[in-house]
Amino acid sequence: MSGGxxxxxxxVNKWFGELHVLQDVDLSIDRGEVVVVIGPSGSGKSxxxxxxxxxxxxxxxxxxxxxxxxxEEGRALARLRSDVGMVFQSFxxxxxxxxxxxxxxxxxxxxxxxxxxxxxxxxxxxxxxxVGAQADKYPAQLSGGQQQRVAIARALAMDPKVMLFDEPTxxxxxxxxxxxxxxxxxxxxxxxxxxxxxxxxxxxxxxANRVVFxxxxxxxxxxxxxxFFTRPRSERAKDFLSKILDH
Amino acid sequence: xxxxxxxxxxxxxAWLTTLSLAVASGVCALVLGTxxxxxxxxxxxxxxxxxxxxxxxxxxxxxxVVFFFLFFGLVYVDLQFPSRFTTAVAALSLYTASFVSxxxxxxxxxxxxxxxxxxxALGLGFGQTLRTVVLPQAFRTVVPPLGNVWxxxxxxxxxxxxxxxxxxxxxxxxxxxxxADQLLAVFAAVVLGYLVIxxxxxWLIRVVENRVAIVR
Numbered sequence: 001m002s003g004g005x006x007x008x009x010x011x012v013n014k015w016f017g018e019l020h021v022l023q024d025v026d027l028s029i030d031r032g033e034v035v036v037v038i039g040p041s042g043s044g045k046s047x048x049x050x051x052x053x054x055x056x057x058x059x060x061x062x063x064x065x066x067x068x069x070x071x072e073e074g075r076a077l078a079r080l081r082s083d084v085g086m087v088f089q090s091f092x093x094x095x096x097x098x099x100x101x102x103x104x105x106x107x108x109x110x111x112x113x114x115x116x117x118x119x120x121x122x123x124x125x126x127x128x129x130x131v132g133a134q135a136d137k138y139p140a141q142l143s144g145g146q147q148q149r150v151a152i153a154r155a156l157a158m159d160p161k162v163m164l165f166d167e168p169t170x171x172x173x174x175x176x177x178x179x180x181x182x183x184x185x186x187x188x189x190x191x192x193x194x195x196x197x198x199x200x201x202x203x204x205x206x207x208a209n210r211v212v213f214x215x216x217x218x219x220x221x222x223x224x225x226x227x228f229f230t231r232p233r234s235e236r237a238k239d240f241l242s243k244i245l246d247h
Numbered sequence: 248x249x250x251x252x253x254x255x256x257x258x259x260x261a262w263l264t265t266l267s268l269a270v271a272s273g274v275c276a277l278v279l280g281t282x283x284x285x286x287x288x289x290x291x292x293x294x295x296x297x298x299x300x301x302x303x304x305x306x307x308x309x310x311x312v313v314f315f316f317l318f319f320g321l322v323y324v325d326l327q328f329p330s331r332f333t334t335a336v337a338a339l340s341l342y343t344a345s346f347v348s349x350x351x352x353x354x355x356x357x358x359x360x361x362x363x364x365x366x367x368a369l370g371l372g373f374g375q376t377l378r379t380v381v382l383p384q385a386f387r388t389v390v391p392p393l394g395n396v397w398x399x400x401x402x403x404x405x406x407x408x409x410x411x412x413x414x415x416x417x418x419x420x421x422x423x424x425x426x427a428d429q430l431l432a433v434f435a436a437v438v439l440g441y442l443v444i445x446x447x448x449x450w451l452i453r454v455v456e457n458r459v460a461i462v463r
Contacts, residue, residue, distance in 0.1 A: 078367070088364070090359075
């Protein structure tokens with residue numbers, strides 16, 4: 001639509017009751033950019049991710065996606081959300097629907113695609129993330145890693161402009177983390193615009209264009225991964241990195 | 248036994264009346280209760296308020312009073328149902344819908360919030376999210392409590408007997424007055440009539456429950 005940044009947060013403030021979870025957050029994300037958000041728990045990084053498609057409402061500031069201000073509620077918001085893919089920590093696959101139905105639900109109900117066309121595309125996406133053989137099973141019959149890859153396929157089926165990942169590997173057994181990260185890395189390589197909240201520093205180094213470090217509801221530092229991991233500027237980031245990289 | 252078979256026509260039609268009261272009211276209550284439950288979880292405060300008001304009024308009013316109002320109160324506002332049977336169905340439906348709504352709402356609350364979030368994140372609206380993702384899962388967990396509501400409804404139909412609807416309980420009264428010696432036999436026949444409705448229901452509920460049980 002416009003040439004500006006795809007996602008833009010300016011002066012965003014949010015409170016949970018007394019708790020000031022997002023404090024004057026400014027962030028803009030360009031087309032094709034992969035931004036990894038890291039920080040200690042409770043730093044507001046998940047909340048930040050969830051405000052971008054308004055799963056969390058903000059009290060102050062402005063968020064625009066593709067130049068369009070996030071609508072308050074209703075149809076306009078739903079339309080905008082359909083352009084923003086989201087992958088959750090707990091997968092959130094629809095428990096009563098098969099894998100294939102999980103992926104076709106959005107295209108059929110929101111995009112009004114034909115069943116046949118949406119199924120063809122769903123199978124293509126499921127093959128791409130390596131779970132094509134599971135199409136007729138239910139989510140509970142899949143491993144965590146498989147479920148999360150289905151969740152990625154489900155989001156991709158909407159042809160989103162940007163993908164949000166809210167700690168996508170935090171609920172996974174260690175041996176399943178890589179299968180999910182591999183899918184995400186290939187997405188990043190294909191030019192998808194991504195916001196990734198994660199604790200996977202390897203992924204941040206490998207796939208990110210930019211690392212955003214948050215603490216206490218603020219963006220403390222924002223730099224390319226090389227700079228951030230080798231020469232962090234703030235004391236808080238140095239401290240954080242020393243704690244996680246020593247292990 | 249002779250007395251029962253002599254009056255089998257009356258008992259049979261009374262049983263059919265009880266069954267149709269229960270089934271018709273059950274269907275209406277399920278539809279109305281689902282709408283009410285949807286309103287109670289909607290993001291629109293006036294809808295929530297209206298549904299809460301409805302549920303609290305009908306849940307806390309004795310069923311007999313609801314019957315009284317529909318049979319004798321509505322004429323004062325120039326309203327009348329086409330027959331005593333439909334009036335009874337209306338009373339039972341309005342009353343039972345409040346219980347259906349509460350049972351469903353507990354089921355809706357039992358669906359993990361991530362399910363609705365995932366649906367909203369895909370761009371589904373509130374109604375679509377409720378219809379395609381939340382309610383189908385909520386219905387599964389509320390089969391046992393809805394079964395209770397249904398059995399209570401089947402027995403509550405007996406209130407209609409007090410309002411000149413010839414159901415099983417009305418038949419019991421009439422036959423007992425006719426021949427007090429046969430009271431026990433009539434009792435047995437009527438109780439059997441109710442059991443024939445409620446016992447298979449309990450069994451059917453278990454079947455449905457196993458059929459729709461969600462794999463988690």
